[in-house]
Amino acid sequence: MTRLAARLIRRRWARLLFLSACLAAGSAFLAAGDILLAALGGAVASRARDILGADLELSSARPFGPAVDAALAGLTAGGARATSVTAFSTMLSAEGPAGVPRLASVRAVEPGYPLRGTVDTEPPGAIARLFTGDACLLDAAAARQHGAKPGSRVRLGALTLTVAGVVTRESGRTLNRFQLAPRVYMARALVERSGLARFGARIKHERLIALPPSREPESAARAAAAGLEARLADPYLSVTAFSDAEPTTRQALGRLTNYFTMVSLVTFLLGAGAMASGLAAFLDEELETAAVLRCLGLTGPQTRSLYRTLCLFVGLQAGVLGALGGWALAAAALAFLRRGFGLELPASAGLDPRAAAEAVLLAAACAWAVSEAKVRALAGVPPLEVLRERAERLPPTPRGTAALLAAAAAAVYAYVLWKTSSADTARWFTAAVTGTSAALTLGCLASLRAVAAAARRPGLPLAVRLGLISLARRPARSLPFLFTLAAGFGLLGALDLVRHSLAKELAAGRAAERPELFLVDVQRAQLDAVRGLARRWGRGEPAFAPLIRARLAAVNGVAPARRPVDGLGQEGRARQRMLLREFNLTYADALNPSETLRAGAFWGPGEQAGLASLEEGFAKRTGLKLGDRLVFDVQGRPVSAVVASLRAVDWLAMRPNFFVVLPTAVLEKAPQHHIGSLTVRDPVRSAASTASEAALPRDSARSDAFRRALAEAAPNVSVIDAGEALDQVSEVLAVLLAALKGLAWFCVAVGLLVLAGALALGSRERRADAALLRALGAGTRLLVGADSTAFAAAGLSTFVLGAGAAYGLGALLAARLDVAFAPDAPGLAALLASALLLPPAVGLGASAPAYRAAPLETLRREE
Structure with a gap:
């Protein structure tokens, strides 16, 4: 059985590769999300001490009392090192009447800071000069903002400070795009003289602790943090171990990955639908082969096992391709995060075995699920019915389809819940996918009925009538690519409408009457x-x-x-x-x-x-x-x-x-x-x-x-x-939405792939139809005109359905983001104009071999 399956795979490799490619795109994006999150999580974990600047951090909005001093004295007696930091925001300006005060984030430190990690400066070692006079360090953004360089003078509160250097890199910063204000370093001894540490000022007091060397530093830090929390029991005091440091980075990267996971899951589901329709067409064409094998002695269970193996091979191949593609996409995503969000983590995207195994298992399970009912139907068709040409297609499997749809909804909910740890997100996403899929399916069926009705209108040119009939009379072939294209363009349009709504709302925040x-x-x-x-x-x-x-x-x-x-x-x-x-x-x-x-x-x-x-x-x-x-x-x-x-x-x-x-x-x-x-x-x-x-x-x-x-x-x-904060938000959202739109274009590409694949899988039937029309006197111009009409009708249906899906999904996403939905009809029409052009271009290109086929040889089935 294995040798027979291998022979069939070798003979059908091109079609099986196409079916795998339908699913591999979505699988690649899902794998990329896992690889990216693992790489970033590992980088954050490996540099957690450097990010925090210590093993432990005690922080409070209130000055520390004697209880904290006593607790830290016990740690330092055991070999720990400690230092104090005072952090606050204030206005910084260049010295002189022309200096304009701007917001700055100040960290007032003591000698020895940081206990872990580094603060690199230009000139090198300038941080030591903070403690030899009235000096400060500016990060690169603050230096540009005030036109400062080493030796310049700046004002901070009641102080006039000399810029000792410019910070070129600091371990504690990971996402530079999310910094509200540029950073300034100064000596902690200068805080009182600045006049800024008065009652009511928003000051954060920190104590950083470096623990003695340990074989398990993470466990030691968590144990020390738990001990301090239990001993101090102060609700105004926060104790953080380095393994729990930088929650903002973790949360931001986690949310970002979750967004891409959900959009990637849409791509995966569209690919799964495309693969399901492709496998159904493939198994239809295998009826004759299966009947011959049955006549040669293969039993029904053996036939079922043979074709189940072929379908599992399609899934495994898709998973392997997806894992490799995800590896490449994760590397590109890291470059995107560094350029678009100022990520400063030394993360590298390796081929994560867990993510690869997940991609392979998920794709294999999907291939088995979408094909099992059809495989059972194939094994149950009597060979004599096929050889007598009484069974040209597999019988419908309504129970199997219903069970598959129910299982798919449950699987989507479970997967999103697993990835996001949010039942609310899982419910919302599953409901959105289910509702949109149902609406698009009904819309596609209504569109095909409208095409069939239009074909019956009197007075139509023959080419137009033939084209409309060919699109409407094969709903099993037309429905998958119409659905996939409409979903892809709908997602693309929805993201653009959300972008327009966000831009309009942010513009309202900059309106002349707004503070x-x-x-x-x-x-x-x-x-x-x-x-x-x-x-x-x-x-x-x-x-x-x-x-x-x-x-x-x-x-x-x-x-x-x-x-x-x-x-x-x-x-x-x-x-x-x-x-x-x-x-x-x-x-x-x-x-x-x-x-x-x-x-x-x-x-x-x-x-x-x-x-x-x-x-x-x-x-x-x-x-x-x-x-x-x-x-x-x-x-x-x-x-x-x-x-x-x-x-x-x-x-x-x-x-x-x-x-x-x-x-x-x-x-x-x-x-x-x-x-x-x-x-x-x-x-x-x-x-x-x-x-x-x-x-x-x-x-x-x-x-x-x-x-x-x-x-x-x-x-x-x-x-x-x-206004500057809104500009920053706008810039970040623009980068994020551009990336999401890139994913949406992949959904469109999957739809075009389904269209090309449907034509390729039905190439024998299309050549036979073309040969029959040629035998009846039709020329190439008539055939091309008929196909042009069919694909133009498909493009128009895609445009209408995609626009409707874009409005529905856009309104849903805007409500989810708590943004006033502001549709932009002209912009949406311009964006979706490609829906009118791409189906005819791809369809005619894929149909070209049918125009060149010799009618006589085709009808004799000699080709």
């Missing part, structure tokens, strides 16, 4: 002066809101507990992070213009009761609801509140908005500082339309003057340019 600058850390005593400056230099009334830091101490009488993340899904991890984080509370007695009440009732002025209003997205992520009793720890004092309402917030209104709002009377006396937003634009920019704003300079002379005046009056106040 462009945020002010942070305005102390209560500074509020009137800062408000006066904002009114003088700004346009319109600035918006200010108080900010009070707190911890959530209890929900309905139960304190939030930290649970091991290994046992939590994506939603559970997100909920735990949200509940255990430090909260920014505010107080107000009325909704601001960017808020809309969704549920419950908002209180009025003078409310004394402990009530709370939650932003609806925050409430959904945390699982909080109306009527829940919350207790906040505000500077050691409990503040109780009952959730009374839920609000929707327009975050792009660029106003001070918060997840949690309480009545004024409840929080007014709590320690606080203020944040604000305002518009500072020159008259030309303010009058500019949204479309032309992007071409105008954001940092006008008026904005620069305001920053200088603010730095003189309140040097501790930080200014965040929301």
Whole structure:
């Protein structure tokens, strides 16, 4: 049986390779995601100590107390090394009246920093000069921003510092594209002199610890972290082992990989559908061969085993090709991450055995699943029926098809749940795939019926009538490539509509009436002066809101507990992070213009009761609801509140908005500082339309003057340019969506491959049809005209179905991303115009051999 299977594989290798290629593209993208994630995870793990700069990190928004000093003294007595770091954001400017203050992220360090990893500078070794005078180091972005170089002078708070060098590389940075502000290093001894370490300032205090050498450093670090957490038991204190460092990088890369995994899974599913239709056509053509083998002594079970082996070979071949293709794609994706997202990890994409095995097993299982019912049907057809030409095709298998579709939906759900650890994502994706597939299938069937109806209209030219009939009378051949092409173009159009919606929403954030600058850390005593400056230099009334830091101490009488993340899904991890984080509370007695009440009732002025209003997205992520009793720890004092309402917030209104709002009377006396937003634009920019704003300079002379005046009056106040942040977000999203559109084009390519394959697999039937028409007097022009009509009708159907799928998927994705859906009909039509051209081009090219075939020899089956 094995030798017979090998002979059939050698004789049918071209067709089997085509069937494998249908699935290999999707398999390659899935394997690439696994290889990429493994490479990045390994790189993060191998450099985790360097990323953290130590083995352990203790961090808090409050200064460390004696308990922390005592705990660290015990570690240092055992051979550990420790150093302190103070981190905060403030304004940095070049010395002199022309210097414009800009936001900078400051790390104030002690000698010996970093305990792990390196900070490379130009000139080399410049970090040692931080501790010999009033000096600082700037990263390359800060140096470019202020036109600084070694020897330049810059102002930071009350200090004037000399630039000792420029940081060229630092171990702790991995995704440079996601840095909000450039980094500055200075000596920790200068923090007090800077005047920035006052009450209410947003300062992060860190203690970094390097443990003694150990055979298992990861276990030692985790054990030490667990011991410190148990001993200190401080909710305001975070203890991080190096193995858990850089959660932002892990989360960002994980989300990025999840997006590509889901789009790759769509490609895989389209390829699986293409392979299923191809295998069905292949097994139809094998009826005669199977009948002859049965007559020569092969039993039904042996026939089933033979063709099951062939189908499994198709899957295994697709898996091997997919694993090799995934290896190459992962290497390209790493280059993309380095160029598009500023990734600075020494990761290399090796051929991961686990990912390769997964690709092979997944492809083999898919090939078996889509062919098993047809293989059983092939083995059950009586040979005599085939030889008497009473059975030209395999009988339909409705039960097998229904079971296959149900199993496919369950498999998609299980796979997405496994990859993303999110039941919500798995449900949403499975529902989207199932619903879209059903809608496209119905649309394709309706399209074929419409083509058949059009073919019956009187007065049509013969070529047109023949073309329409040929497309409509073979739904088993036409349906797969119509479905795949429509799905590919639909996904492509949906991503473009989401891109347009995001661009429109981000443009609204830059609109002339929207605030462009945020002010942070305005102390209560500074509020009137800062408000006066904002009114003088700004346009319109600035918006200010108080900010009070707190911890959530209890929900309905139960304190939030930290649970091991290994046992939590994506939603559970997100909920735990949200509940255990430090909260920014505010107080107000009325909704601001960017808020809309969704549920419950908002209180009025003078409310004394402990009530709370939650932003609806925050409430959904945390699982909080109306009527829940919350207790906040505000500077050691409990503040109780009952959730009374839920609000929707327009975050792009660029106003001070918060997840949690309480009545004024409840929080007014709590320690606080203020944040604000305002518009500072020159008259030309303010009058500019949204479309032309992007071409105008954001940092006008008026904005620069305001920053200088603010730095003189309140040097501790930080200014965040929301426009620059939106530009950064736009750039990152543009890169991401471009990559996703590349995947969508692969879906289109799979559809074209299915079209070409359907024509190739049915080449004998097409040559016979062409020969019969030639024998009846048809010329090559008539044949080409008929096929041109058929493929043009297929292109038009693809365009219409793809546009409908694009609108549906685009609206669904926009809702998932919480973006206002803004369809762009002209742009979508231009993008999908290729759907009208590609099917005729590919179809006519694949049909060319049928035009050249000799009619007599074809009809005699001598070819």
